[in-house]
Amino acid sequence: MHWIALKHALLSHLPVASGLLLPFALIAAQRHGRGIRPWWTVSRYLGWTGFLGILGALVSGFASGRLLGLLPAHRILPPPAWGAGTDALLFRHALLGGASLLVAGVALWSMNRSRKEHESLGLLAMGLGFAWCAVLLMTGESGHRLAHGRSSIAGPALAPTRVSAVAPVPRAEADPEAKTPVRALDYAALEAIHPEPVRSQAHGGRWIRAWASPEAATAYRAGQTLPQGARVVLSSLEDRWGRPGSDGGPLYALEMKASGPALTFYWPRIPMERRPEFGGESRVYWRDGEAGLDACRTCHATGMANPASRSRWRAPRRSGSVSRSGVAPGERDTPLPN
Ligand code: HEC
Structure with a gap:
């Protein structure tokens, strides 16, 4: 998919x-x-x-x-x-x-x-x-x-409204990521770290793939300190009976800024049954400093999570021997190709 x-x-x-x-x-x-x-x-x-x-x-x-x-x-x-x-x-x-x-x-x-x-x-x-x-x-x-994000005929981002023609530049234009994490959504333009999804308990048991900006990919793979300007995005799929499902999960992003690591959590459409966890919201977009990200800091205080705790759970190849946790016996620690 x-x-x-x-x-x-x-x-x-x-x-x-x-x-x-x-x-x-x-x-x-x-x-x-x-x-x-x-x-x-x-x-x-x-x-x-x-x-x-x-x-x-x-x-x-x-x-x-x-x-x-x-x-x-x-x-x-x-x-x-x-x-x-x-x-x-x-x-x-x-x-x-x-x-x-x-x-x-x-x-x-x-x-x-x-x-x-x-x-x-x-x-x-x-x-x-x-x-x-x-x-x-x-x-x-x-x-x-x-x-x-903008008209292909040169013009301002999206169609201008009457008001914005007279009013000062709206915030959405000053900060292109005010409403959506545009760069994180374009994660496929980054270097793929995982050839196939791995199951990450740290991120709600979802199936994740990591994507790193090219200059940071080598350091990320090796688990070394990321250079300034590095960006890593986790795309995720909801779990379905121990395998990656077809519904998109949230995007998790990390950017190493001069001011320190910045985390982002973006879920454009939360399934009905998950909304209570997010105060009933149908969509969340948390950026650096927002309270929703506090829980992330236990593992991401300095930016990148401890490389030793990275997930290695892949979807079992054979159907049949899937345990409830989605891990077939003996597949727990299959090393990922680096
Ligand atoms: C229990 C610890 C833990 C928590 C809590 C956690 N993460 Fe992670 N995070 C990890 C681990 C471990 C990895 C490495 C990938 C993997 O195996 O899941 C990771 C990877 C990432 C990455 C890719 C860069 C990296 O550090 O490897 C991003 C971005 C990320 N997490 C964002 C978040 C956000 C945003 C939250 C909060 C909503 C969050 N994480 C909560 C442990 C955690």
Whole structure:
């Protein structure tokens, strides 16, 4: 699931590229007369590539929404939201993505109708094809804004409101991490320490993977003091019957700042049954100095936890011999490849 989810950014480029290229082929295919067939083929080829691309982007997008805790367990689409906020942007992005699959169906049908040897591909194919390309590009653009936090057309972060046009710069702009730990969420850009999740009792028995910034990875692996500026993120999955489940858990982050180590705890969507532990909140974002992080300091007083107490519990390979703690007999101390 991790593997698929982390490919969303990569996979979503294919449908966007198809959306950019297809209009030219559709226009070229409008000429009547001999020798027009190759342009039909080009249009159809781009159409089918775009279609396959959407399938990949939808599957990986769904997986990445689940992994980052943006999609609740029982939903295909994120909860409806309107306006200019990130939630609304995510909802629009998912809706557009779904719509692009539906429009793809009719557009492909119109492009693949049988035509006489000398005929153009037809205005219907061009119209529907253009509509499809527009939806594809809008999906891509909203995805870009989600991933990079600002409009791809140069402008302020997210859509400006009337008020912010006159009011002084809002805090969210002065501190890009005021609402979401943007850099921690991008953990896949860091170096993966664990090739597969390990079960961490210290972090609620969840299945974690550690990710370290490249300059810190060697020191982190060796358990040495982290250099200043180092960042380590734990991504986590909830446990499900002793194995990594499909629901995203919180993100834990550590940054070695000049002022000392800074911890972050971020859980964008807490499952219902866990909310009482967080005062009923559906989402928590604790940054350095907040009371919620006090418990973390028992092990993280100086930043990195004692390397000797690192978890080594991997998911058992064979089904069958899983004990309740999720550790198959004899697998307790399987050393991790370094
Ligand atoms: C009981 C001790 C303990 C507590 C409490 C604890 N951690 Fe950890 N933490 C560890 C250990 C041990 C590791 C190494 C990875 C592993 O094996 O789980 C770790 C790893 C981490 C890392 C990766 C960098 C590193 O130190 O290896 C981060 C970031 C982190 N924890 C954040 C947190 C946050 C935030 C909290 C509080 C919500 C927390 N931890 C609570 C023991 C603890």
